[in-house]
Amino acid sequence: MNSTEKMNTIDLVNKNLAKRYRAEKRFKAYGIASIGFGLLCLVFLFTDIIGKGYTAFVQSYIQLEVNLDADTLDISDPSDPNQIAGANYMGVVKKALRERFPDVSGRRDKRKLYRLVSNGSGFDLRKMLEADPSILNTKQTIWLIADDDIDTYIKSASKDGKVFTGRVDEQAQGWVKSLIDNDEVETRFNTVFFTNGDSREPEQAGIRGAIMGSLFTMFVTLILSFPIGVAAAVYLEEYAPKNKWTDLIEVNINNLAAVPSIIFGLLGVAIFIGMFGMQRSLPLVGGMVLTLMTLPTIIISSRAAIKAVPPSIREAALGIGASKMQMILHHVLPLAMPGMLTGAIIGLAQALGETAPLLMIGMVAFIVDIPGGVADPATVLPVQIFLWSDSPERAFVERTSAAIMVLLGFLIIMNALAVWLRKRLERRW
Amino acid sequence: MEATASVDNAAQAEESKLKTMKEEVIAQPSVDDVQGTVGTPFVENAKMSMRDVNVYYAEKQAIFNVGLDIGKNEVVAMIGPSGCGKSTFLRCLNRMNDTIDICKVEGSLTLEGQDIYDPKLDVVPLRARVGMVFQKPNPFPKSIYDNVAYGPRIHGLTSRKAELDEIVETSLRKASLWDEVKDRLQAPGTGLSGGQQQRLCIARTIAVSPEVILMDEPCSALDPIATAKIEELIAELSENFTIAIVTHSMQQAARVSNRTAYFHLGKLIEVNDTEKVFTNPEHELTEAYITGRFG
Ligand SMILES: Nc1ncnc2c1ncn2[C@@H]1O[C@H](COP(=O)(O)OP(=O)(O)OP(=O)(O)O)[C@@H](O)[C@H]1O
Ligand SMILES: [Mg+2]
Numbered sequence: 033m034n035s036t037e038k039m040n041t042i043d044l045v046n047k048n049l050a051k052r053y054r055a056e057k058r059f060k061a062y063g064i065a066s067i068g069f070g071l072l073c074l075v076f077l078f079t080d081i082i083g084k085g086y087t088a089f090v091q092s093y094i095q096l097e098v099n100l101d102a103d104t105l106d107i108s109d110p111s112d113p114n115q116i117a118g119a120n121y122m123g124v125v126k127k128a129l130r131e132r133f134p135d136v137s138g139r140r141d142k143r144k145l146y147r148l149v150s151n152g153s154g155f156d157l158r159k160m161l162e163a164d165p166s167i168l169n170t171k172q173t174i175w176l177i178a179d180d181d182i183d184t185y186i187k188s189a190s191k192d193g194k195v196f197t198g199r200v201d202e203q204a205q206g207w208v209k210s211l212i213d214n215d216e217v218e219t220r221f222n223t224v225f226f227t228n229g230d231s232r233e234p235e236q237a238g239i240r241g242a243i244m245g246s247l248f249t250m251f252v253t254l255i256l257s258f259p260i261g262v263a264a265a266v267y268l269e270e271y272a273p274k275n276k277w278t279d280l281i282e283v284n285i286n287n288l289a290a291v292p293s294i295i296f297g298l299l300g301v302a303i304f305i306g307m308f309g310m311q312r313s314l315p316l317v318g319g320m321v322l323t324l325m326t327l328p329t330i331i332i333s334s335r336a337a338i339k340a341v342p343p344s345i346r347e348a349a350l351g352i353g354a355s356k357m358q359m360i361l362h363h364v365l366p367l368a369m370p371g372m373l374t375g376a377i378i379g380l381a382q383a384l385g386e387t388a389p390l391l392m393i394g395m396v397a398f399i400v401d402i403p404g405g406v407a408d409p410a411t412v413l414p415v416q417i418f419l420w421s422d423s424p425e426r427a428f429v430e431r432t433s434a435a436i437m438v439l440l441g442f443l444i445i446m447n448a449l450a451v452w453l454r455k456r457l458e459r460r461w
Numbered sequence: 462m463e464a465t466a467s468v469d470n471a472a473q474a475e476e477s478k479l480k481t482m483k484e485e486v487i488a489q490p491s492v493d494d495v496q497g498t499v500g501t502p503f504v505e506n507a508k509m510s511m512r513d514v515n516v517y518y519a520e521k522q523a524i525f526n527v528g529l530d531i532g533k534n535e536v537v538a539m540i541g542p543s544g545c546g547k548s549t550f551l552r553c554l555n556r557m558n559d560t561i562d563i564c565k566v567e568g569s570l571t572l573e574g575q576d577i578y579d580p581k582l583d584v585v586p587l588r589a590r591v592g593m594v595f596q597k598p599n600p601f602p603k604s605i606y607d608n609v610a611y612g613p614r615i616h617g618l619t620s621r622k623a624e625l626d627e628i629v630e631t632s633l634r635k636a637s638l639w640d641e642v643k644d645r646l647q648a649p650g651t652g653l654s655g656g657q658q659q660r661l662c663i664a665r666t667i668a669v670s671p672e673v674i675l676m677d678e679p680c681s682a683l684d685p686i687a688t689a690k691i692e693e694l695i696a697e698l699s700e701n702f703t704i705a706i707v708t709h710s711m712q713q714a715a716r717v718s719n720r721t722a723y724f725h726l727g728k729l730i731e732v733n734d735t736e737k738v739f740t741n742p743e744h745e746l747t748e749a750y751i752t753g754r755f756g
Contacts, residue, residue, distance in 0.1 A: 274562065344599035351557060351595065352612045352665060353588035362611075363601060 081440075085433025091222035091235065092183040093175040094149055094211060096128040100161065101169050110168055116161060121154035122146075125176065133207060144204055148211075150177040152236040175218065180234035180427035182208060186217060198426055225434065229400045230416065234427030237420075239435050241402045245315055245395070245410030246384060246442075252319020252406055253326055253383050258376050260323070261330030262365075265372075268331070269338040270360055289328035296325045297389030305393060312394030313409040321389045326379040333375020337368035370457040377450040381443050387414040413439045497526075499743045500733035501720070504532040508673060508703045509554060509591075514568035516549050516558070523549045527568075527729040529722060531673070536695060536704045538714035538735065541724035542750065547707040550724070551675050554705065555591035556584050572673070589616050592671035596678040598658035600650035600665070605642050608650040608661055609633060612669035628668055636664035637694055656687025663694065667702070674698065676706040680713065692717050711751055715739050723747045 102110065104127060105119040126146050130136065136145050153176045160174070161167060178186065181199045186208060188196035197205065211217045228238030272278045300321035304310045310317050341364050349359040365372075390396070395411050396419065403410035411419070413435060420432040503510070507530035516524035523546045531537050539547045549558070556577060558564040570577050577587055589612070600608050609629045612618075619625050629646070633639040638660040642653070650661050659679060666674060676695075680688040695704060695717045708714050714721050714735060721738040723731045723746070731744040742748040 342599075344595065344597055345601065347557065347560070347593075347595060348599040348601060348662070348665075349611075350560060351555070351588060351593040352615075352669060353585050353592075354611075354615055355585050358615055362615075367602065 081433045081436050085430050085435075085437055087187050088225060088427075088430040088434035089222050090187070090219045091224060092178040092186040093218045093220055094178050094182075095173060095175050095216040095218070096125070096132060096149070097171060098124055098128045098157070098174050099171050100124055100157075100167055105168075107168070110165060116165075117158065119158065119161075121157040121161075122151075125149060125153050125157065133210075141203070144201075145207065147179050148182055148204070148207060150179050150235045151233050152231070153177060175220075177224065177235050178217070180425055183235055184426045184430075186212070187219065190219070196426065225431070229402045230398060230411070230419070231400060232398075234423075234425050234431060237428070237431060239413065239416060239431075239438060241399060242411050242413045242416035242435070243438070244403050245318075245399075246412040248315035248403060248406045248410060249318040249322060249390075249395075249412055250380055250384060252316055253322040254376070254380060256320065256323040257326040257330050257379065258372075261327050261376070261379075262334050262372055264327075265331050265334030265338055266360060266365070269335050270356065270364070285328050285331055289332060292388075293325050293386055294388040294392065296321055297392030299324065300389060300393050311407075311409070313397045313399070313411070314407055315395075315403065315410050315412075316406040317393050318390050318395050318410075318412065319406065321393055322383040322386060325386065325389065326376075326383050329379035329382065330372070330376050333378070334368065334372040337371025337375065338364060340371065341367045370454045373453050373457070374450045377446055377453070381446045381450075384412075384442060384446070385414050385439065387418055390415055391418075413442070498528065498729045498732060500731045500737075502528055502722070502729065502732040503530045504535070504720075506533050507531065508533045508535070509570070509572050511553075511571075512569045514550070514553065514566070514570060516546070516553060516567070517565045518561070519563040523727050524553075525727045527724075529729060529732060531703055531705055532719075534699055534701070534703055535720065536699045536706065536718045538718035538721045539705065539707045539724060540709070540711060540714050540721060540750070541730075543709075545724040546727045547724050548677050551677055551705060551707050552593075554673070554675055555588050555593055557588075557593060559584060589669050590671055591673045591675060592666035592669065594659070594662055594666050594674065594676045594679050597682055598655055598662050600653070600658050600661050602649065602651050604647045605633075605650045605653070605661060606646040609664050609668045612665060616669055618669065632664040632668040633661075635667055635694075635698065636660045637690060638664055654687075656683045656690065659683060659687070659691060660694070663691070663698075667698070671702065673703045673705065676704065678707050678709060681709065688713070711739065723750065725750070 101124070102108070104124050105121065106123070107115050107119050109115055126142075129145050129148060130142070133145055136142055156176065157174070160172075177183075182204070185195070185197055185200045185205070188194070189208075200208070208217070224236065225238045227240050228236055229241030231237040268278065268281070272281075300317060304317045304320055305312060345363050345367065346359055349363045350356075354362065390412055396415050397409060397411065398419075399409050399411055401408070417432055417435045417439065420428045420435065423429075510530045512528045514524055514527045515522060527550060529537075539551065541547055549564075552558045553566050553570060554577075558566060566578060572587070572590065576582070577591075601611065603611070606629055609632050610625055613625060613628050619628065630639060630643075633642065638657060641657060642648075642661075650658065653661060659682070663674075663679070680691055683691065692713060695706065698704060699719075706714075706717065718735045720732060721735045722729055723738065723742075723744070725746050731738065731742060731747045733743060737743075738747060739751060742751060
């Protein structure tokens with residue numbers, strides 16, 4: 033090559049250089065625009081949900097002077113637990129309301145008055161009395177949960193902007209105003225939301241049942257899918273001969289990962305409920321269905337993690353006389369563990385948000401009791417969200433958003449856990 | 462346009478140059494005529510003896526009719542151009558080739574008269590008797606102590622902590638690594654320098670007291686000082702162990718080995734005392750290689 037030709041090459045390169053840099057800038061801009069778009073959607077989602085739902089974390093309480101006299105309560109023998117349990121608690125609450133607003137007369141107005149406090153106030157009184165029987169026949173100043181309509185009205189009235197009255201008419205508004213003026217209304221942190229199960233009354237509805245249901249379901253899913261997935265991945269990577277059959281299995285595992293989750297729900301109904309006669313709505317069944325769904329994810333990520341273990345480590349182990357199982361247990365699995373755990377957590381996070389297959393197996397039932405184990409009927413967080421989003425009450429709208437926040441919180445915790453575990457367990461070689 | 466054309470021209474020139482170089486190589490004594498091995502492939506008190514070994518990777522044959530003995534407490538060096546099958550042959554000796562699905566080994570390979578390819582033979586004890594050190598240092602991502610203790614542990618050589626400590630210490634001493642690491646036995650083995658890692662791998666191998674140690678280019682990733690240390694070590698180890706070492710460095714082969722085997726395109730061309738191979742090679746292919754005419 034002579035020097036003039038060399039010059040030409042350099043000139044050509046320089047001529048193209050500006051174009052190349054421009055293309056590179058454009059390329060980068062596309063990436064930034066995509067990320068911006070994603071972030072924008074996320075910000076929109078969060079502001080919408082938080083804006084709608086943050087009010088669900090507080091609840092209005094109304095102060096009443098309640099006279100717990102045995103006559104009104106219908107208790108003749110305070111030592112009889114049946115009587116304590118079946119006492120007419122709403123009676124004393126109603127009486128207290130009538131005493132607080134003595135002007136109210138007429139059946140309809142009185143009924144409206146009774147609706148200031150929650151229908152479930154009776155339960156709260158009963159719990160108080162059971163905890164401390166000495167308050168029988170005394171006057172107590174008690175904070176009772178406000179009814180959901182009243183609660184919504186109070187919350188919207190304490191904010192600037194348009195007051196949402198809903199089903200609260202002028203008369204009831206007057207009562208609330210008088211209560212507020214006398215400092216007989218308080219908004220407190222909504223513990224009920226985290227300690228109660230589902231309820232028809234929004235002010236009594238909580239997500240405890242759904243959280244427990246989700247935890248039990250996730251527990252079953254983890255216990256089943258992680259060992260099965262890892263065992264399958266180890267076999268496929270380390271032992272399976274490479275032939276048409278293993279190719280077929282591989283293709284089908286990948287297919288399985290793409291099957292719509294509702295199909296797994298149908299499969300669960302047919303096998304676990306139809307064939308094995310298991311009960312509907314159980315976290316056990318839900319967990320097994322979600323296992324079917326999560327397995328492909330875990331197998332695929334575990335195989336990738338096992339593949340990523342450097343062959344030099346395997347050779348080192350075999351070369352010193354480790355058997356294949358020792359090589360796998362002592363070296364391959366520990367090194368692949370971070371990857372496998374990350375895959376499992378991502379699979380579980382997916383399963384946590386899964387709704388469709390659980391609807392199929394009846395985890396959509398209305399369940400008030402908080403499940404105590406994998407064999408108690410339960411619902412799960414996403415299904416609870418689905419159920420509440422269908423309810424017309426304004427108070428359920430905010431609870432829906434609050435439940436979504438809780439679900440997102442769990443997802444964020446799980447993903448953070450995945451990152452932390454990977455950092456923690458990752459080893460250099 | 463002009464510039465592209467000139468590049469093309471250059472490429473063509475390069476290609477034709479390569480071609481002539483290849484032709485020169487082919488014009489060298491041809492391996493196709495080689496019948497058998499010249500020199501002294503067989504010895505009296507053989508630790509391992511291989512006869513008529515053929516190795517195939519699927520359809521492709523990588524080793525042709527190789528016969529070789531490795532004597533007791535002898536160091537045999539294997540040299541030859543890249544791709545001639547040195548690693549393949551070495552890996553046959555402790556059946557590391559079993560891990561490659563398509564690899565098929567034929568012929569008779571014995572360790573003290575025992576057929577190591579006997580289907581009934583268990584490879585685990587075989588690999589405890591015939592240990593291997595690899596080209597790239599590959600310590601486990603565990604502590605230095607655990608690296609060395611791993612072999613004795615899995616083979617159940619001892620159940621007492623004190624005995625294990627002693628094995629670890631003597632192995633590290635024999636690998637002349639003890640003084641450098643005795644204060645940090647619990648530090649990760651992967652945190653050592655390349656040369657230290659390789660000596661750690663040697664310590665790990667000798668911790669199970671194998672009878673034969675196979676080394677596949679153990680110094681190719683190391684600097685001259687680390688290399689010198691390992692060569693010294695090989696000389697010491699040969700007092701107790703039988704060693705087969707693959708190397709690309711003819712000086713190294715000359716320094717550490719008793720006999721040298723020259724491989725060429727899957728055939729064992731010549732085996733002779735090391736001194737003879739490097740001063741007065743019997744076969745013209747060997748001579749061409751050691752004088753640097755190809756390789
Ligand atoms: N796993 C394998 N699959 C298929 N062919 C292989 C495999 N390993 C080695 N070979 C082939 O076998 C022949 C011998 O390879 P080998 O690795 O034994 O050479 P070598 O002498 O060790 O070379 P080098 O000095 O470069 O390490 C080569 O042609 C190589 O392509
Ligand atoms: Mg090699």
